[in-house]
Amino acid sequence: MFIDTHLHLVARDRITYPWLKDVPALNRDWTFQDYEVTAKRIGIEGVLHMEVDCAPDDIPNETAFIGELMTKPQSMLRGAISSARPESKDCEVFLESLDLKVVKGIRRVLHVVPDDVSQSDLFRENVRKIGKMGLPFDICVLQRQLSLACELVDACPDTVFVLDHCGVPDFTDDGFGDWAHSIATLSERLNVNAKISGISAYAKPDWTIETLRPYVEHVIGCFGWNRVVWGSDSPVCTLNSSLDQWMATTHTLIADASESEKTAFASKNAKRIWSL
Template sequence: MFIDTHLHLVARDRISYPWLKDVPVLDRDWTFEDYEQTAKRIGIDGVLHMEVDCAPEDIVTENVFVGELMARPQSLMRGAISSARPESEDCAAFLDTLDLDIVKGIRRVLHVVPDDLSQGDLFRENVRRIGNKGLPFDICVLQRQIPIAQDLVDACPDTVFVLDHCGVPDIAGDGFADWAKSIAALAERPHVNAKISGITAYAKPDWTLDTLRPYVEHIIKCFGWDRVVWGSDSPVCTLNSSLDQWMAVTRALISGASQSEQAAFAHENAKRIWSI
């Protein structure tokens, strides 16, 4: 059974998502009810909600929304990876208000802001604060920004990090060589983990299992089975596959691993990293 460490839900009646207007295919409500129906069919028995880069004034509302889902009887929801603004003077106070029964981690998307944002002293100080609270920090960068992520990781040695989406490899553009080199360097940092999540979105529409295999195998080779987790990246994965297809290809790619290796990847590492 899998823990999905990367689910996005969209509830436009309660929360504003400014970026969605630029992605019409995703610009609709994506409900937990629809997700749960599929998840229970394909072997997902727990899920973390990943912040959806909502309007800053709605971050608290988004976390409350996740808490409500957690409280439902027999809910698969295990917690929220909350948005935050580490570049803000208000971040420390915001972190102090978090309900840690709901919030299990923090993310700030870095590919939608200037490259130097995460290099600022205040940003790094707040990421260290996040680590001091026992919360991991998800890194969401493009392939070309992986060295920037490495600089942030080096500046915050006591914070646990999780690299989203395998570092967003340019699979469609056959960018394997440069990506693989950057991943190998980042993986040398023992406080960094890697999330194998929804990478079908970065391939061409005619992708196959063998298209994705070298990327998944390289991540596992570099990080090892004790530092990798799985995520759906639903609904973004639907740009180039279905949730069912992404789970099927994942199971095929790890079928040769031992039971203990598969269990670490599927759920044990996630439970440890996010304290769930």
């Protein structure tokens, strides 16, 4: 049984998502009810909601929305990874206002802002505060930005980090070497974990198991079975596959692992990292 550490829900009647207008395939409501039907059929027992880069003023609304869903009888939702703006002077007040019964972690998408945002003293100071609160910080960067991830981690040695989407490899033959080296370098920081989450969305539409295998195996080889977690990245994964196809792909890619390794990857590590 898996814990999905990366589910996005879209509720356009109560939350604004400025970026969705540029991605027509995703620009609709994505409900927990629809997700839950498939999730229960494919072996998902618990879910963390991942912030959807909503309008900044709507971040508290997004957390409240997930909190409401968590209170429903037999809800699979275990908590939310909230958006935040560590580059803002108001971030400390925001962090103090969080409902930690709902919020289990923090993310700031870094590939939608200038590279120097994560390099400021204020940003790093606030990420250190996030760590002191016991909240992990998800790193969402593109392959070319993995060196920035290393710099951020080095500046915040007491914060637990989770790298999203295997570092978003660019899936080109001549790019694998640079990506692999960057992943290996980042994995040397023992406070960093890696999330194998819906990477089919970043490959070409004609991807196969063998397209993804070297990336998944390299991440696991670098981080080890005790520092990797699984995520669907639903509904983004639907751009090139489906939720059940991604789960089937995952089972194939980890088929040779031991039962203890599979359990660590599927759920045990997530429970530890996010205190579930």
